[in-house]
Amino acid sequence: MRRQLPAQTKTILALSLLLSATALTAARVTAADRVRPQHDGLPTAATCAELGFPQQRADEDGATGKIQGLFQKRVRSSVAPLAPSPAPTMEMEAMAPVGGAVAAADAIGGELPYDTEKYPDATSNPIKQVDAEPVSTFSIDVDTASYANVRRFLNDGTLPPRDAVRVEEMVNYFDYGYAPPTDPAVPFAIHTSVVPSPWADGKEIVHIGLQGYDLAEDNRPPLNLVFLMDVSGSMNDPTKLPLVQKALNLLIDELRPEDHVSIAVYAGAAGAVLQPTPGDQKLKIRCAVDAMRAGGSTAGGEGLALAYQMAEQSHQKDSVTRVILMTDGDFNVGIADPEKLEDFVAEKRDTGVYLSVYGFGRGNYNDVMMQTLSQTGNGTAAYIDTLQEARKLFRDDFSGSLFPIADDVKIQVEFNPDRVAEYRLIGYETRLLNREDFNNDQVDAGEVGAGASVTALYEITPAGGKLSVDPLRYEDAPKKVSYEPDAELAYVKVRYKLPGADTSELIEQPIADADRPAALAEAPEATRWALAVAAYGQKLRGDPWMDRSFDWTAIGDLAQGARGQDPFGIRAEFVQLVRAADRAKSVNE
Known part of the structure; x- marks a missing residue:
C-alpha cells in the first residue's frame, strides 16, 4: 500500500520543485539571450505596445485615433529632418478589420472587375x-x-x-x-x-x-532596406495588406545583425514609422509591420520620395541599399502619372539605391506602374499571390532577390x-x-x-x-549555303x-x-x-x-x-x- 505524504510535506516539495524550475528557466533564458537577439519572437499586444507600436485595429472605440496618433508622432519626429517642407500628417481613415463588414470592393467604391487592371500593351515580336x-x-x-x-x-x-x-x-x-x-x-x-x-x-x-x-553567405554585404508599405484603402483585402505583412515577416526571418531596416508608409500622405533598426531586433521590426492598417487614398509618389530620402540618409559604405515597395500599384494622389514617376525614379537611380517592387491583390492591380518603377529603378518586380510565393522569393531565392x-x-x-x-x-x-x-x-x-x-x-x-516571306523579285541570287x-x-x-x-x-x-x-x-x-x-x-x-x-x-x-x-x-x-x-x-x- 502506497504511503501518503503529509500535506505540509507536499507543500514544501511543490515549492522546492517550483523554485528549481524557475531557476532552470532563468538559466535557460540567460543562455538564450547570449546567443540570439533579445527582441526576437512573435509580436504580442503587450510587447509591441512596450516598444511603441500598439497592435490595435480600427474600430468604434477609438483605436483609429490611437493608431493615427502613433503615425503623426512618428511623422513629426522622423520625417521633418528629411525635407525642408513641413512634415506631413498620416490620414488613417476608420476601416473595419480585414474580413469584417468592409470588403475590398467597398473600400474603393464598388465592384472590382478585372478590366480595371492595367497592363503594358506589347505586340509580339515579329520575324x-x-x-x-x-x-x-x-x-x-x-x-x-x-x-x-x-x-x-x-x-x-x-x-x-x-x-x-x-x-x-x-x-x-x-x-x-x-x-x-x-x-x-x-x-x-x-x-x-x-x-x-x-x-x-x-x-x-x-x-x-x-x-x-x-x-x-559570409561574403554578402550588409543590407540597408526601406520597407515602403502601401496602407491606402485599396489595400484593405486579405490578398493585399495582410499578405504584405506575412511576406515581410518571412524576409525579416533572414535578416542578420549587420543589416538595417527602416519603414515608411503612405496613404493620403507619407510618413516614416521606423528609423534604421538592426536586423537582430526582429520583434521591434515585426511590431512596426504588424501595426499597419489600411485606409485613405494613395499618395504613392510621396511615399517613394520619402523612402528614397530615408534610404540615402541611412546608406552605409559597402552595403546594398534597397527600397522594397509593397503595393497594388494604385497611385491616385500626388505624383500618379507613370511618366513623371519614371523620371523621378530615373533621377534617383544614380544614387545607387535599388528598387524592388512587389505587387499584390486583384481588381485594381496596376501592372503598368509596377513595370515602370522596377525597370527604371535598377530593380526587379514580382507578384505575390500566396504565402508560398512569398516564401519562394524571400527564403528560397533570398540572395537573388536582394544582393x-x-x-x-x-x-x-x-x-x-x-x-x-x-x-x-x-x-x-x-x-x-x-x-x-x-x-x-x-x-x-x-x-x-x-x-x-x-x-x-x-x-x-x-x-x-x-x-x-516571299522572296523579293529584284534581289540578288541566293547565297550558297555552307x-x-x-x-x-x-x-x-x-x-x-x-x-x-x-x-x-x-x-x-x-x-x-x-x-x-x-x-x-x-x-x-x-x-x-x-x-x-x-x-x-x-x-x-x-x-x-x-x-x-x-x-x-x-x-x-x-x-x-x-x-x-x-x-x-x-x-x-x-x-x-x-x-x-x-x-x-x-x-x-
Whole structure:
C-alpha cells in the first residue's frame, strides 16, 4: 500500500520543485539571450505596445485615433529632418478589420472587375530577316511577376488578359541548373543549345542561358532596406495588406545583425514609422509591420520620395541599399502619372539605391506602374499571390532577390546569314533595345542578383528552309549555303556593369552549329522545360507563330517529360496550370 505524504510535506516539495524550475528557466533564458537577439519572437499586444507600436485595429472605440496618433508622432519626429517642407500628417481613415463588414470592393467604391487592371500593351515580336537585320539586342529580365499573376487568374478559372502574359517572365520563373561561372572575376557563364522546334515544322530553337555567380553567405554585404508599405484603402483585402505583412515577416526571418531596416508608409500622405533598426531586433521590426492598417487614398509618389530620402540618409559604405515597395500599384494622389514617376525614379537611380517592387491583390492591380518603377529603378518586380510565393522569393531565392552582382545587363546576338535565314525573339517585348544601345553605358538595362539566371529563346529558320516571306523579285541570287559542322550559327555578347561601376564589361561566345540533336526528345532537360513554358506563354497570349495542332495536351506532355528533379513541386504545379488553362474561360465570358 502506497504511503501518503503529509500535506505540509507536499507543500514544501511543490515549492522546492517550483523554485528549481524557475531557476532552470532563468538559466535557460540567460543562455538564450547570449546567443540570439533579445527582441526576437512573435509580436504580442503587450510587447509591441512596450516598444511603441500598439497592435490595435480600427474600430468604434477609438483605436483609429490611437493608431493615427502613433503615425503623426512618428511623422513629426522622423520625417521633418528629411525635407525642408513641413512634415506631413498620416490620414488613417476608420476601416473595419480585414474580413469584417468592409470588403475590398467597398473600400474603393464598388465592384472590382478585372478590366480595371492595367497592363503594358506589347505586340509580339515579329520575324526578322537576317540579311536585313542580323543583330538582336535586348535588356535582360529576371522579373517573375507575370508568372504568379497569370497563376492567380488560372486558379480563379479564367484566362488572363493577353497583355498580362510576358513569356520571358514565365520562362525565367524556373531554375534550369546551369553551371555557374568558374572564374569569380567574371560574373556570368553562357550556355547554349540548338534543338528542333516542337511547335513549327522546319524551325529550330536557339536556347541561351546566362548563369550568375552566387555569393557565399559570409561574403554578402550588409543590407540597408526601406520597407515602403502601401496602407491606402485599396489595400484593405486579405490578398493585399495582410499578405504584405506575412511576406515581410518571412524576409525579416533572414535578416542578420549587420543589416538595417527602416519603414515608411503612405496613404493620403507619407510618413516614416521606423528609423534604421538592426536586423537582430526582429520583434521591434515585426511590431512596426504588424501595426499597419489600411485606409485613405494613395499618395504613392510621396511615399517613394520619402523612402528614397530615408534610404540615402541611412546608406552605409559597402552595403546594398534597397527600397522594397509593397503595393497594388494604385497611385491616385500626388505624383500618379507613370511618366513623371519614371523620371523621378530615373533621377534617383544614380544614387545607387535599388528598387524592388512587389505587387499584390486583384481588381485594381496596376501592372503598368509596377513595370515602370522596377525597370527604371535598377530593380526587379514580382507578384505575390500566396504565402508560398512569398516564401519562394524571400527564403528560397533570398540572395537573388536582394544582393546584386551586375547592373545594366544587355544581351546582343548576331546571326550568321550563311546559317540562319530568319529569327524571332520569344518574349522580351518590353525590353528591346536598339543595336547602338548595346555599347552605350548611359542606356539603362536590367539588374541580376546573386545566383540568378536568365534564359532567352530564339525561333530560327535555317538557311535554305521555308521562309515566312516571299522572296523579293529584284534581289540578288541566293547565297550558297555552307554546311560545315563546326560553322558558327550565331555570336552572343553580354555587356554588364559591376554594382556601382560606370563602365561596362564584355563577355562573348559563339554558338556552334554542331552536335544538334536529331529529335527534341534528345535535347537537354533544361531546354525541353524552357520550351514547354515558352509554348504555354505564347498560347496564353494567342501568338500567331505556333501551329494550332500544338495544343494544351501537347504542351502538358512536353512539360511532363521534362520535369526532372522537382523537390518543391514547382514544376508539378506548372503542369497543373497547363491543364487549368485548357479548361479556363475568358475573363469576358
